Amino acid sequence: IKTMSLVEKDQKNVWHHISPYVEEKPAMIAVKGEGAWLTDYDGNKYLDAMSGLWCVNIGYGREELAKAAYEQMKELCYMPMTQSHVPAIELAEKINEWLEGDYMIFYSNSGSDANEVAFKLIRQYHQQNGEPNRYKFISRHRAYHGNSMGALSATGQALRKYKYEPLASGFLHVSPPDSYRRPENMTVEEFNIMRAEELEQKIIWEQKETIAGIIMEPLITGGGVLIPHPVYMEKVQEICQKYGVLLIIDEVICGFGRTGKKFGHQHFQIKPDVVTMAKGLTSAYLPLSVTAVKKEIFEKFKGSEENLHFRHINTFGGNPSACAVALKNLEIMEKENLVAKSAESGEFLLQSLQPLAKTHPNVGDIRGIGMIIGMELVASKQTKKPVSPDFIGKIIQNCKQEGLIVGKNGDTVDGFNNILTLSPPLSCTKEDLELIVSVLKKVLAENQYIM
């Protein structure tokens, strides 16, 4: 009997996320991960400079995490969060320590889940606070907030949404502070102030008493690494306070050291009302997410009356092993100083790659914060017209042939897939970082965009 190859079985049975189905280009079948490195079924090794989907913060193959999951599973494998268990309690305390705040911790499984929880509980909060008309949420074009109907509605990437409409109502979008594409006569600071003022205008034009919340990442990550000037985030908070709008900060990617601070919003003078987190919380070893909610908001849900309860339950949310893994993950980050290391390693990458913006005709901009780097590829530095998706696809493919996995920005709108992204494990060695730089330099030197 002819046995099917693993590739054939994969193509016959496994529906991959987003990746196009092309028979001649089979998916990579990974079998092992160690540090920043992945090994595929044929024994090829790749340095994963995307940490999976921006999430394996402490690197692959950490036995301590496997042990934490195993030990917890033996002891108590399951307990719904209608009640409680020890790892959930300890982790909630630890997260508050990292947040430097006083939040109630609501557990779910994914970043999308965490954002859905935020939307639902904020709508209910306003109702219980005597403002039932506050139901609208504002987010930014180019941002990604998840795949479920509410989180997708908050997402500002048209290509991810238009085939699935109609989406949830009450989600509005404003332009992000994309400083690279600001008008020539404006400074970065002036442009960022203008973008914040646009947000305020949106609130006013939409009838300010109808706005429930604003959701944003500390920087737009998957939508192209758009880093705000601090004045932008600080103004956003001011605007929220002025109009009674709650500020949700989506830390799904930026949290847990990714930007060189414990949380991305700690780069700014702001205190979000709600913080959502996932990915790096467990370094993606097990699914777990959190919606952290300020105590003042939680106060409105206290009491025995039925109508005060937040009616949201999630079977797997706060799974004991996932919480135990998260605790161990954070312990390792602290012990190995990975947050500070992220800042340092990110700076090294940025400084080493920065010359490309001068020497390469298609590198329009290189920007980064901690271990998130974006490299905007343009056909011409004058027009800033994006390179074609084929060109960026070729760069990614060539990097892979050299053993390096890099990413690109999400499907914003047609023709706007022109930002190469890096988000390596925070635990990368010096040699890993040097390899990322040398492969990128080599591949870019070999490729120039021809219009």
Ligand code: PMP
């Ligand atoms: N928010 C942000 C900023 C994200 O990048 C993502 C996932 N890439 C999500 C939310 C959704 O997370 P998940 O895929 O775990 O649902």
